Amino acid sequence: xxxRVAIVGGGAAAVALLTELVDRASAPLHLDWYTGGxxxxxxxxxxxxxxxxxxxxxRAATMGMFSRRPRGFLDxxxxxxxxxxxxxxxxxxxxxxxxxxxxxxxxxxxxxRGVDVRVVPFAADALVPEIDGVTVVxxxxxxxxxxxxxAIGALPVRPLDGVETALLAEGRYVVDPxxxxxxxxxxxxxREVALVGLxxxxxxxxxxxxxxxxxxxxxxxxxxxxxxxxxxxxSTVPDDDGGALVEAMHDAPEIRRWLHLxxxxxxxxxxxxxxxDSLRPSTHQLWEAxxxxxxxxxxxxxxxxxxxxxxxxxxxxxxxxxxxxREGRLRRVxxxxxxxxxxxxxxxxxxxxxxxxxxxxADLAIQTIGLDTDVRNTLHPLxxxxxxxxxxxxxxxxxxxxxxxxxxxxxxxxPWPRLFGIGSLMxxxxxxSIAMPEIQLQARVLASQMLEPAAxxxxxxxxxxxx
Ligand SMILES: Cc1cc2nc3c(=O)[nH]c(=O)nc-3n(C[C@H](O)[C@H](O)[C@H](O)COP(=O)(O)OP(=O)(O)OC[C@H]3O[C@@H](n4cnc5c(N)ncnc54)[C@H](O)[C@@H]3O)c2cc1C
Numbered sequence: 320x321x322x323r324v325a326i327v328g329g330g331a332a333a334v335a336l337l338t339e340l341v342d343r344a345s346a347p348l349h350l351d352w353y354t355g356g357x358x359x360x361x362x363x364x365x366x367x368x369x370x371x372x373x374x375x376x377x378r379a380a381t382m383g384m385f386s387r388r389p390r391g392f393l394d395x396x397x398x399x400x401x402x403x404x405x406x407x408x409x410x411x412x413x414x415x416x417x418x419x420x421x422x423x424x425x426x427x428x429x430x431x432r433g434v435d436v437r438v439v440p441f442a443a444d445a446l447v448p449e450i451d452g453v454t455v456v457x458x459x460x461x462x463x464x465x466x467x468x469x470a471i472g473a474l475p476v477r478p479l480d481g482v483e484t485a486l487l488a489e490g491r492y493v494v495d496p497x498x499x500x501x502x503x504x505x506x507x508x509x510r511e512v513a514l515v516g517l518x519x520x521x522x523x524x525x526x527x528x529x530x531x532x533x534x535x536x537x538x539x540x541x542x543x544x545x546x547x548x549x550x551x552x553x554s555t556v557p558d559d560d561g562g563a564l565v566e567a568m569h570d571a572p573e574i575r576r577w578l579h580l581x582x583x584x585x586x587x588x589x590x591x592x593x594x595x596d597s598l599r600p601s602t603h604q605l606w607e608a609x610x611x612x613x614x615x616x617x618x619x620x621x622x623x624x625x626x627x628x629x630x631x632x633x634x635x636x637x638x639x640x641x642x643x644x645r646e647g648r649l650r651r652v653x654x655x656x657x658x659x660x661x662x663x664x665x666x667x668x669x670x671x672x673x674x675x676x677x678x679x680x681a682d683l684a685i686q687t688i689g690l691d692t693d694v695r696n697t698l699h700p701l702x703x704x705x706x707x708x709x710x711x712x713x714x715x716x717x718x719x720x721x722x723x724x725x726x727x728x729x730x731x732x733x734p735w736p737r738l739f740g741i742g743s744l745m746x747x748x749x750x751x752s753i754a755m756p757e758i759q760l761q762a763r764v765l766a767s768q769m770l771e772p773a774a775x776x777x778x779x780x781x782x783x784x785x786x
Contacts, residue, residue, distance in 0.1 A: 320346055320348070320769065320770050320771060321348075321464075321465035321466040321737070321769050321770075322346075322347065322348060322349060322465055323348075323349045323350075323351075323463075323464045323465045323466075324340070324348065324349070324350050324351070324464055324465060324466050324467070324468070324769055325350075325351040325352075325353065325443070325453065325455045325462070325464040325466075325467040325468070326350060326351070326352045326353065326467075326468050326470060327353045327355075327443045327446070327455070327467060327468065327469050327470060327471060327701070328353070328354075328355060328468075328469065328470030328471045328472060328741075328742075329353075329354030329355040329356070329357040329360040329361070329363070330357075330360075330361065330362070330363030330364075330365075330470065330472045330742075331361060331362075331363055331365070331366060331418055331755065331758060332470040332472065332741045332742040332758045332761075332762065333352065333354070333360070333361070333470040334360070334361040334418050334421055334422045334425075335741075335755075335758055335759050335761075335762035336468060336470060336741060336762040336765055336766060337350070337352060337422060337425050337436070338421050338422070338424075338425045338762075339762045339763055339765075339766035340434065340766050340769060340770070341425040341426075341428055341429050341432055341434050341436075342425075342428075342432070343766055343770055344432055344433055344434050344770060345433075345770070346433065347433045347434075347435070348433065348434045348435070348769075348770075349434075349435045349436075349437070350429075350434060350435070350436045350437070351437050351439060351455065351462060351464060352436055352437065352438050352439065353439045353441065353442065353443040353455070353457060354438060354439065354440050354441075355441070355442045355443075355471075356440055356441050356442060359415070359419055360419075360422060360438075360440075361415065361418035361419050361421070361422045362415040362418060362419065363472055364472070364473070364497045365411060365414075366411050366412065366414045366415030366418055367415060367497075367501075368411050368412055368415075368497075368500070368501075368523075369412055370410075370412070370500070370523075370526075370527050371410050371412070372523075372526040372527055372530065372639075373410065373411045373412070373523050373526075373527070374408045374409065374410055374411060374633050374635070374636060375408050375409055375410070375411055375414055375633075376408070376519060376550075376630060376631060376632065376633060377408075377754065377755065377756070378405060378406050378407065378408060378550075378554060379392060379393045379396055379403060379404070379405055379406070379407050379408070379409050380393050380405030380406065381756060382409075382414060382755055382756075383759070390405075391417070391421070392414065392417050393405050395413075395416075395417045395420065396409055396413055396417070399413070406553070406554045408550075408633035408635070408636075414755075426438070439457060441457055441458065442457070442700070442701065443455050443456065443457050443701055444456050444457055444458065444700065444701065444704070445701065445704045445705075446467060446469075446701065446704070446705060446710065446738070447708075447710065448467070448710055448728075448730075448735045448737065448738040449737075450735075450736060450737075451736075451737070452464060452465055452466075452737060453465075453466060453467040453737055453738055455467060465737060466737040466738070466739065466769060467737070467738055467739070468726075468739040468740070468741055468765060468769075469701075469728065469738070469739070469740045469741070469744055470740075470741045470742055471699065471701065471702070471742075471744065472742060472743060473690035473691055473692060473743045473753075474690075474691045474692065474693070474694065474697045474698075474699045474702065474743075475495070475691070475697065475698050475699055476494050476495050476686065476688075476690075476691050477494065477691060477696070477697075477698065478492065478494045478686065479515065479656060479659070479686060479688070480657075481656070481657050481658035481659060481669070482494075482658070482659040482686075483658075483659060483660045483661060485661050486659055486660060486661045486666060489661055490505075491661065491665075491666045491682070491683055491684065492659050492666060492683075492684045492685075492686070493683065493684070493685040493686060494686050495686075496520060496523075496524045496685050496686065496687050499524075499685065500523070500524065500527055500528075504528075504531070505683070508531075508532035508534065508535050509532070509535055509681070509682035509683040510534070510535060510536065510682055511535070511536055511537075511538070511680070511681040511682050511683075512528065512532075512535055512536070512537050512538070512681055512682065512683050512684070512685065513537075513538050513539075513540060513666065513668055513679055513681035513683070513684040513685070514537060514538070514539040514540070514684075514685055514687050515540055515541075515656050515659075515668070515684060515685065515686045515687060515688065516539075516540075516541055516686065516687040516688035516689065517539040517540075517541035517543075517544070517545070517546065517547070517651065517687070518541075518547055518626060518627075518630070518687070518688070518689050519547055519630055519632065519689075520687040520688070520689050521539055521541075521687035522546075522547060522632060522636060522640060524685055524687050525537055525539070525640065525643065525649065526636065526639055526640070529643055529648060529649075535648070536647070536648050536649075536650070537643070537648060537649050537650070538649075538650045538651075538652055538679060538681065539649065539650070539651050539652070539687075540652045540653075540654050540656055540668060540670050540679065541651070541652075541653070541654075542623060542653070542654070542655050542672075543623055543627075543653065544651045544652060544653030544654075545627065545651075546632075546637070546640060546651070547627055547630065547631060547632050548592070548627050548628055548631045548632070549631055549632045549633070549634050549636070549637035550592065550631045550632065550633055550634055551590065551592055551634070552634045561584075561594070561597030561598055561601070564580060564581075564584050564594070564597065564598070565598065565601045565604075565605065567580050568580055568598075568605055569604070569605065569608055572605075572608040572609045572610065572613060573613055574609075574613050574616045574617045574620065574621055577605075578621065581594060581595075591628065592628070592631070595628045595629055599751070599756075602749075602750060602751040603724060603748075603749040603750060603751060603752075603757075606749060606750035606751075607724055607748075607749075611715065611716075614716060615716055618716055626689075629751075630754075652670065652677070652679065653672045654670025654671055654672040654677055655670060655671050655672070656668055656669065656670050657669050657670065657671055659684055662680065665680045665681060665682060666680070666681050666682070666683065666684040667679070667680055668680075668681065668684060690743060690753065692714075692717065692718050692719045692743045692744070692746050693713070693717035693718075694706050694711070694713045694714075694719060694720055694744070695713045695717060709730060709731070710730055710738075711728050711729070711730055711738075712729055712730055712731060712732070714746070714747030714748075715747075716747060718746035718747035718750075719740070719743055719744035719745055719746045719747050719748075719752075720740060720744050720745075720747070721747060721748070722734070722740055722744070722745055722747065722748040723748065724748050724749060725764055725768065726739045726740055726741060726745065726748075726761060726764060726765050726768070727739055728740045728744070739765055739768070741758065741761045741762060741765060742758055742761070745761065749761075
């Protein structure tokens with residue numbers, strides 16, 4: 320077992336790992352928890368929202384964060400409101416309350432469980448991994464630990480290529496929608512707002528701003544021009560466990576074949592949502608089976624369709640969005656945005672679809688393309704330091720860092736024995752690695768590796784590098 324562990328990150332993934340470690344430690348353990356200076360550690364971007372319009376996109380019963388109490392979130396919510404059902408889509412801020420509560424409980428219980436937690440309310444500036452330990456630098460202080468886990472979440476968002484610097488300086492093109500929503504915004508409401516991207520981030524922004532600015536019209540530009548899919552009004556379970564489909568997909572790890580198999584399964588009767596959900600427990604194994612060229616093909620041709628099918632809106636959110644469309648306040652445009660320029664006090668967006676260029680004028684443009692996981696050009700200081708010094712190797716497709724499926728980060732194809740990642744940094748290794756059920760599972764696996772006596776791993780080369 321590792322005696323001294325650093326957790327670097329102040330979001331949900333860090334809290335999931337902290338609670339697992341505190342609950343399961345059976346020998347003295349020291350934890351350094353670098354929370355990154357978050358005012359409310361645990362909430363992160365997703366659960367730091369105060370808007371009642373921002374709902375969880377997963378039903379309450381499946382948002383439990385802790386393996387020994389899978390109903391934890393539901394119990395927490397029902398203590399506040401007995402009317403809450405496990406099938407409800409609850410406000411995300413409630414989940415933030417739950418995370419804070421979990422962190423506070425873990426800290427309160429830590430001493431009695433032999434766990435000494437030092438909370439460092441700052442970002443770790445640098446990490447230097449070695450075979451027998453990791454040095455964590457924060458300010459003037461360097462601390463040596465037996466193992467470190469990077470739980471830093473998604474990277475700071477960058478403007479799309481083609482966005483004029485002058486436009487950014489004018490504040491008419493918003494790159495980080497979350498900071499924008501948290502601020503009071505411009506003094507006068509813009510008449511026309513363009514949303515660049517139409518996933519769940521765009522929906523959050525749309526619902527919040529449509530309420531804040533009742534006379535504003537919104538145009539969402541995206542490659543496919545389609546709204547995110549919605550959950551069924553009632554929770555359903557698959558007729559079978561999807562085992563046959565998963566097996567067939569394993570036997571032929573090619574995107575074209577997989578799409579064919581999915582179409583067949585859907586045509587056989589189940590609602591498509593049920594088919595997609597039945598893959599969830601096996602998604603990371605299927606992804607591991609996929610050769611790099613097929614992963615690249617998936618990202619090029621099927622990513623948006625997968626994201627749309629997999630990350631769905633609650634039905635009540637869909638109703639609100641459709642109402643805005645009916646009222647003429649939301650318009651959808653198909654196109655890939657290639658440029659954004661300042662034009663006489665407005666923003667001009669240039670978009671291409673099917674070889675045709677179109678342009679759109681708005682008073683304000685907000686980039687709503689979702690989370691960034693590409694560590695190759697990131698502005699995140701710690702990841703820049705680690706990539707520049709060759710401590711970690713970026714995933715070749717921009718999906719976090721190269722890593723083994725059990726969470727060891729790699730350098731030059733070799734897993735570090737004592738440096739781990741959780742959450743979005745692990746996208747290249749596991750694909751689905753961002754939502755709470757996956758993060759919770761990773762926290763459980765990591766806690767086992769920290770606490771088990773035989774924690775030191777065999778050093779092996781990554782299968783993807785070898786072949
Ligand atoms: C808008 C949104 C809605 C979502 N809704 C759902 C949902 O309904 N259901 C679901 O299952 N999942 C949802 N997710 C996905 C997932 O649950 C979240 O992304 C989750 O919060 C990820 O947690 P995290 O700890 O990995 O990252 P984050 O929450 O981003 O936290 C990372 C933390 O690490 C800190 N940090 C960064 N660098 C350092 C450093 N050098 N040192 C110390 N700290 C550092 C950051 O400041 C931040 O506080 C949603 C995500 C988003 C963005």
